[in-house]
Amino acid sequence: MRILLVNVNTTDSVTRVLAEQARSVAAPGTEIVPLTPFFGPESVEGNFESYLSAVAVMDRVAAYDRPYDAVIQAGFGEHGREGLQEICDTPVVDITEAAAHLACLVGRRYSVVTSLDRTVPLIQDRLTLARLDGRCASVRASGLGVLDVERDRAAAVEAIAGQARAAVEEDGAEVICLGCAGMAGLDTAVRAATGAPVVDGVTAAVPLAESLVGLGLTTSRTRAYATPRPKAVTGWPPHRSAALPLP
Known part of the structure; x- marks a missing residue:
């Protein structure tokens, strides 16, 4: 079984962390292919x-030219999962929904601890869209940027664990979801600090993707995620050498 694990950002070191975490839980015979x-x-x-x-x-997955059995989108609260489901003939698992689904199986209510406060609304919206918000006690920000988590893992654990404890003690959470792909691998330390189950999205997504493949299940084509209609798309794929200036 070959699973594509697609980082949502262009930082190769983050991709390597994601791949290491995914491979630590993958079943024997499952190949994890990390993509940046x-x-x-x-x-x-x-x-x-x-x-x-x-x-x-979507561009990166479309450019992959070997067979694969499933795709994991490794970004918490990010857009694009629906588009991937339309263009991929294999199961597509988003780590946001994977983490929340598993959290609901081990506790009545869960909280998400993410990076910056500005990402909180994005995660809330994605959980609402997936109809997983009803059991979400809170979404809390650690105050760390995505790349800050990678640069100083010890400081990241301290900040995340502090918010996780507050989620348990003040918000009534029984399970914590790590709300940033770059937090992969920190679940054990945060669990030790809180005493509550901690779900990492990458760790959750790998066995879910394996299960879908094993059961022969993939995205329904009957309505919402039907294959895109044939038509001309100007400028696709994007020019990969072009610099994209920020506003």
């Missing part, structure tokens, strides 16, 4: 970057 987009932001922390990333992720 050809273009896009170095980190995704807002709507502009998230929409840009969605196009970059």
